[in-house]
Amino acid sequence: MKRILTGIKPTGDIHVGNYFGAIKPIIDLWAKHPDSEIYLFIPSMHAFTTLHDPDRLRTNILNGMKMYLAMGADPDRFMIYDQSYIAWHAQLTRVLQCLTHMGFMERMHVYKDAVAKWTATDLSVGTFCYPILMAIDIIMYDATHVPVGKDQIQHVEFARDIAQKFNKMFGETFVVPELFVRKEVQTIIGTDGRKMSKSYNNVLSFLDDENTLLKKVKKIPTSMLGIDEPKNPDECNVYGITKLIITEEEDAMLRDKYLAGWLSFKRAKDYLYEKLVAFMSPIQSKFAALDDDYVRKLLTENAEKANIIAEKKVKDVYQKIGFTL
Numbered sequence: 640m641k642r643i644l645t646g647i648k649p650t651g652d653i654h655v656g657n658y659f660g661a662i663k664p665i666i667d668l669w670a671k672h673p674d675s676e677i678y679l680f681i682p683s684m685h686a687f688t689t690l691h692d693p694d695r696l697r698t699n700i701l702n703g704m705k706m707y708l709a710m711g712a713d714p715d716r717f718m719i720y721d722q723s724y725i726a727w728h729a730q731l732t733r734v735l736q737c738l739t740h741m742g743f744m745e746r747m748h749v750y751k752d753a754v755a756k757w758t759a760t761d762l763s764v765g766t767f768c769y770p771i772l773m774a775i776d777i778i779m780y781d782a783t784h785v786p787v788g789k790d791q792i793q794h795v796e797f798a799r800d801i802a803q804k805f806n807k808m809f810g811e812t813f814v815v816p817e818l819f820v821r822k823e824v825q826t827i828i829g830t831d832g833r834k835m836s837k838s839y840n841n842v843l844s845f846l847d848d849e850n851t852l853l854k855k856v857k858k859i860p861t862s863m864l865g866i867d868e869p870k871n872p873d874e875c876n877v878y879g880i881t882k883l884i885i886t887e888e889e890d891a892m893l894r895d896k897y898l899a900g901w902l903s904f905k906r907a908k909d910y911l912y913e914k915l916v917a918f919m920s921p922i923q924s925k926f927a928a929l930d931d932d933y934v935r936k937l938l939t940e941n942a943e944k945a946n947i948i949a950e951k952k953v954k955d956v957y958q959k960i961g962f963t964l
């Protein structure tokens with residue numbers, strides 16, 4: 640039986656990169672393997688690494704839950720929960736921190752990026768330990784498959800390593816998770832041509848209204864090629880986003896137009912905008928129809944279920960490492 644797990648940090652609104660890098664793969668996988676179990680969680684303890692505004696955090700958690708549901712996560716079939724409701728994560732953190740070498744953590748690219756970006760006084764211990772918490776998110780629940788974007792591969796590899804290490808030292812305890820990277824959507828590009836990311840402020844968010852979307856699409860940089868000149872679609876950021884949300888036939892037609900020089904960048908952007916609105920509006924309508932109290936109740940109920948699983952795992956670990964007499 641497959642147990643597939645993923646989550647999106649509630650540091651901002653869920654965007655197109657999250658959808659294609661995390662949510663869609665998990666929903667597709669579930670459609671292909673309906674007997675699999677899906678664990679879709681809100682990594683709020685990860686968000687707290689940088690987001691220290693309680694109101695924003697609360698709003699983002701609630702919106703994140705609603706987005707999961709609006710994007711097709713069936714609450715009867717998916718286990719949808721918030722990490723911070725499960726105190727056992729912190730208990731396991733201590734154990735795995737003591738089994739992880741400093742050098743290993745120092746090589747993690749998220750940490751190296753943070754060192755390059757921030758001064759020592761900005762950099763928290765939480766950032767340094769981030770991959771350990773992420774490994775726990777995965778191995779606590781015996782997840783077998785973790786669909787991620789390219790940026791998270793190293794972290795899932797770490798989860799595999801630490802699970803193997805523990806099993807070797809103390810006996811079979813954790814399932815070693817598998818990576819699942821969808822090749823064609825490894826990294827979704829944002830409106831500035833870099834990876835779409837909340838921290839780069841280049842995202843197309845599902846909570847953007849039509850006006851905001853239009854402004855963002857208009858700002859996407861393009862080359863200086865003239866209206867009638869042939870253009871390489873694979874070098875165009877507008878095409879890079881459009882291809883994600885159109886059918887194969889539409890894609891073939893669009894590529895032909897680019898290559899034949901029948902398409903201005905203005906027209907390409909108008910087309911992207913039109914397709915984005917059509918793609919997002921059903922999700923936005925479902926999101927708007929969800930009741931906050933219903934979502935809060937779901938969070939509490941599922942936290943109880945997740946806590947039972949996590950408690951069992953931590954008690955097994957405590958027994959094996961010698962904490963339980």
Ligand code: AMP
Binds near residue numbers: 828
């Ligand atoms: P985050 O927003 O960093 O919590 O990311 C949540 C999930 O979305 C992770 O699985 C990421 O790999 C995925 N993700 C975020 N941004 C992108 C992107 N630009 N392209 C592909 N996947 C992404």
